[in-house]
Structures are given as structure tokens and as C-alpha cells.
Amino acid sequence: MAPQALTIGRLVTSGRGRDQGQHYVVVGILDRNHVLLSNGSSRRAGNPKKKNTKHLFAHAKLLEEVGDAVVRVTLARLGEGERQA
């Protein structure tokens, strides 16, 4: 089976940079190599973080909606097991 490539709503974890290990949700796609990320609090959809996809790990979890509240709650609830879902 072939997983979806990085798409809007995808849960990701930063693998490089000062935010290494932080979780985000993809809220925009800039080009083939860059996406916009939100965590719903310090980085909201209105002020997303730009990140090179090379520096991200994608998870299987895909949010249907990427509003700040949904993203914030989803990331807050991430258990170790759920993150690997």
C-alpha cells in the first residue's frame, strides 16, 4: 500500500532545527519541498512556520480540519502510541 505524500492536515514532527521533536500539522503547501506548519498556539494558521519537508517526519494521522483549536487539542492529546498510529 502506498501512503499519501505530505498533504494538508498531515501530522508531522520536526526532525531538524531548533524546534526538533516538536509536532505540527501541515496547513499549507508552498512548493515541492516546503510546507507551512501550525501547532495551534505559538504558531497559528495565520502565522504558520515554513519548513523544508526534508526536515520533517510525516505521521499517518491526517486531520480533516486544520483550525487552530482543532490542531491545539489534537497535539495536546498526542500519546506516544497515538503518534505512531
Add this chain to the structure above:
Amino acid sequence: MIILKSPEDLEIMREAGRIVARVLAQLARAARPGVATGQLDALAEEIIRSAGAEPSFKGYRGFPASICTSVNEQVVHGIPGARKLSRGDVLSIDVGVFYRGFHGDAAISLPIGMVAARGRRLLEVAEESLARAVAVVRPGGYVSDIGHAVQSYVESQGFAVVRDLVGHGIGQKMHESPQVPNFGTPGNGALLRPGMTLAIEPMVNSGGHQVRTLADGWTVVTADRSLSAHFEHTVAVTETGADVLTMEA
């Protein structure tokens, strides 16, 4: 996180891969005009379970069958059922098994009876693109070398590569890091190291690269309803190159 496999892990994955290859070989013999895709699914499940393994796909995020059967304009993730194969169809079969804690994953595409020239060429190009992708895997190379090998060959032959779906790392989970796109420039992405295990799976369309997912939530079809083919192997990066795990002994 990319998980490197030990030699012991790889031996189990090779066993899982052998089961996958055996299933695909038997399904290829069974796939004839008049045979329903659901019959192929039942046959696959029987072979997998009698080998002491489990179908990886069954129940995966609610997928209802043991294999994916994708006919003609269907790219991947077609659900087996009552549809009977017809002469001239292009059938893609994707099989995953879970054996002693590890997954193996592979796919083939084949003609049902005589297929028109464009379809035959599509099958050749898609299969060759997988061979070329496997050939560039070596320690010290990069994940995007794989996608570059696929894209440059496929597009030079006048076909298109699907971009919305990707290959993947594989091991104790069916989908592990890294993602393995079938497009891109070489020298990007994760460094390939011995012990990495990847499912490389080019999806090649005879028309445009765009795809849609049908209302069943699974079946991916070409947006222009052109023919599509899919080949996949699970490979391990070795000290010298690549070792294809999904091969019969």
C-alpha cells in the same frame, strides 16, 4: 525516525518477502478473464495464512480485504470484489504480509489476455522503472535518488509518475519513515544506510499524473481515467547496494 534492521530482522523480513512473492506468483497464474477479483483475494488470504503469516492490509485503517486489486484506470488500493476480469484489462495486485513481527510488501501489474499496445508498453515501462529505482539504491546515496531514477526514465518514455502517493520505509510497521517519492531531484532526503528497508513502488500512468480517490475512500484512479500500472518491491540497503527481499527463494 528511520529504523535500521539487524541481520536477524532482515532474515525474518526476507521470509515475509518470500511469502509475498509466492502469493503474487500464484495470483498471476490465477488471474484470467472471468475470474472475480474477490476470488484472488480469497486465494491470497489462504496462501498467506497457510504460510503462518497474516495479511497486512486486512483491517488496516478499515481496509476490508487481504490484497488490493486495481484494474485499468485504478492506480492503487482497489478493493477486491465481484468484478470479473475481462480480456484486455490491466490488473495491479498489491500484497502485504505480517510474519513474525515484520511486514513484507510488493506489487505487480499484468495483462489479462491480450492488451492493446499502449497498455503493454505501460507495463514494460513501469516494471523497468522499478528495476532502475532498485539499481540506484546504495549506502551513501539518498532517498530522492530513487524517485529521480523513476521519474527521469518514466517521463523519457512518455508516461507520467503519480506524485500524491509514495513508497515508504517498512519493518515492524507497514509504513515507516522515510517517505519514498517517485519523483524529485537526486541527492535529497535521508541518507541511505545499510539496514534500512524500503518499499519502493512506482505508480505509472499512461495519461497525466493527477489522481482522485473514489467515494469508497480507498480506490485511487487516474484523474483522466487513463491506464495505470504499479510495481513494488521491499528492498534492504546492504553494504554494497540493495537486496530485494520480496523474491521467491
